[in-house]
Amino acid sequence: MSRYTASELEPKWQKAWEEAGVFTATRDDSKEKYYVLEMFPYPSGKLHMGHVRNYTMGDVISRYKMSCGFSVLHPMGFDAFGMPAENAAMAIGGHPKTWTYENIDTMVEQMKPLGLSLDWSRMFATCDVEYYGQQQALFLDFLEKGLVYRKNAIVNWDPVDMTVLANEQVENGCGWRSGAPVERRELTQWFFKISDYSDELLTALDGLENWPAKVRLMQENWIGKSRGLQFSFERVDGEEPITVYTTRPDTLNGASFVGISPDHPISKELEADNPEVAAILAEMRKGGTTEEAIETAEKLGYDTGIKAKHPLTGAELPVWIANFILMDYGTGAIFACPAHDQRDLDFCRKYDLPVIDTFFALDNETPVENEAFVPMKSEKVKWVNHFAGLDEATGEDAINVTIDLAEKDGWGEGVTKFRLRDWGLSRQRYWGCPIPVVHCDSCGVVPEKKENLPIELPFDVSFDQPGNPLDRHPTWRDCACPSCGAPAKRETDTMDTFVDSSWYFARFTAPDAETPTDMAEAEYWMNVDQYIGGIEHAILHLLYSRFFARAMQICGHLPDKAIEPFDALFTQGMVTHEIYENTTRKTPEGRTLYHYPEEVEKRDGNTYVKGTDEQLKVTPSAKMSKSKNNVVDPIEIINSYGADTARWFVLSDSPPERDVEWTASGAEAAAKHLNRVWNLCDRIGEMDKDAAGQGDEDLLREVHKAIRDVTLGVESFGFNAAIAKLYGFTNTIQKCKASYKAQREAIMTLAQLMAPMTPHLAEDIWAHQGGEGLVINAPWPKADESLLVESAVTMPIQINGKRRAEISVPVDMAKEEIEKLALAHDAVVKALDGGAPKKLIVVPGRIINVVV
């Protein structure tokens, strides 16, 4: 008897696949193609369980589709620009480029043993100059088509380090290194005109039928289409009127003040010649730029002294600067209706401004105190002196009536607005794709010539001081103006890493092309048939990619059909783990110190740094994240049990879309099962080939049931369900007494059905049983419908909705016959006690419910 030794058979089969070239994607017009893609990783240097789960899911799909006869493209690359490389350079020295490429090597080395069906020949990293050079070409094309422009935008500014901070680098409103309170500052930056596509990106969501509904909903809300009224408040002092936008114009009677953003032109004007205002605005600009920071900050206001005239009543309303009004949305100015908006109400209570009820609930006319009355727009309410003469009406109706009235009387117009803002792509950082423009004293902002691309990042930079090293690079900045040839300065900002990940899927179709894409290849391989990644990318990455695909199509880099690049999307849950925070020590750079799970041990209910008495604070499970160090290394499992065990394990326990809390137990169970399957194969191999058996028919039926169930499981991403079926099928084979011939067929089918999940073991069983060629090349089995028909079905009998008995009836038995049988059943007779049933429900093949 032989033994299952993963460490021997896995490399053997990986070599066999490589020699057969089975994973090399080849354009074959005679075959239907299938493009499966998992979101590519950031090269942190550590493969973690989340990666293994993600790639294994993609691999199951990929191998399944190969068996179904598709020409499959299944590539892998690295999202390799970004902050961690610069942070590492600052923390431990070295160069971002060296650090990144070393990490990529490490990760490839960790991924290869998993036996993924990847076409490694297509691999690239976004920090490869061949890639970002093409990205610069795309930028220039977008610029030419008017899809990129410059405007001012607000950034987090660290006043001590004199540098721009990412949101992640702001902790409690302070810079993570300096600890100084962060300020919001304006900077001129590059923007993609994604807002031109708001409506298009919104309506096209309807066509994405194979995307999760929740992702479409999140994108819909993010784009945020709203219809409202735009109108102006005349100023009593006769200056330029203040234009506001509101989605609740029906509550205009409840206006108690006009609010403007701290970044509104009027605010800036006041600030310029009034130091008091400047000081107040500086206070309001403290804290980070995130919507969360702004919305949860304490409400601050400043009465400008300006008065605005109510367009209907002529009443004079004060104009306040309020810190919760965003300049980016609407017109940067609002009218406040405190009675029906909690933020406005909080503000009015703080600054003692009037609160005017404009409508009440139909059954309750209590005036608003400290809780705003905000009913659903579809709910009918009772209006107080409504200017359009409404008495009882829904908010929806009232809004429409008000807009019509305003348009008729000429004081306002109905306007559709979107929440979606243009995408700022400038980053004041080194490790990113340089923006290929030049600043010339006489010509202004000049795009670089395409023949000068790529604009390569200089290697000789240092990270010993904060800020962007490109800014202080002695020679890289200096260049000749592409237009007039005079000495000029290169743009030192680099691109947001979301740009890198917004078109890599297209580049995979022709990774060596001299242009961003090769149309013939893109025509064949696009779209991505199945995209798989984390739910955390539901909005930004996916929305940006959808925009990019449209922009690339306009510039002739993608075919028309590819403007929605991902036909189907699956969002896997995250692998989560507890976080271990050291409350006594900090990192050498003075930041919070987090420990890896393997550095931690649990003793008598507490958690310590392994081998010490240093106690740690445990924060409940959160997504595994490199900044929190709560990552589990899968390599250990692969080393001790083999890749198939790791693959089987990450697929088996949790539904793929759900988060999974990592626990070490369970991996052993997976290994045990694979051993059992291997032993089963071995046992069948040693059977007497001519021996007769019992129950061949039954086993055959089970074979086809397994084919049906596993196929369905794989196609519907029910990998855990498919695996449960495979457990059951294995048990069935193990217990059967069928002939060698029947058992051999069963184990061969089992190998095929397991092949997408545990490909090495499957090949070994296939070979062991004398299967022809590789199992990866064998066509996927088809369930024989005629063998799946059941003749009898068990139906439960409920009495008053509770199961009390069951009967077995032929599947095709008439409803009336079933009723008769049910009513004759002992339990039913007893329950009826001689009476007639109140109601009798019979759902053939499902259930019988007797109501007494």
Place this chain on the structure above:
RNA sequence: GCCCGAGUGGCGGAAUGGUAGACGCAGGGGAUUCAAAAUCCCCCGCUGGUAACAGCGUGUGGGUUCGAGUCCCACCUUGGGCACCA
């Protein structure tokens, strides 16, 4: 604060509005063994009962339905996103 999810045995989880707990883990019992490992077989939601069986049970409270883990309303807890983490 705003948007989107999730909550079922000791644990991971299964269940087109139709038998709640498939499958696996842990646990208990047994077989094999000199003994152990490995393997195999059986039991396993909670409470009461020797048992048959009865009652309870899918975060909490309501509702719709012959029937609700599943649909509706409110709440609690928890995860993700909030535009410079990727």
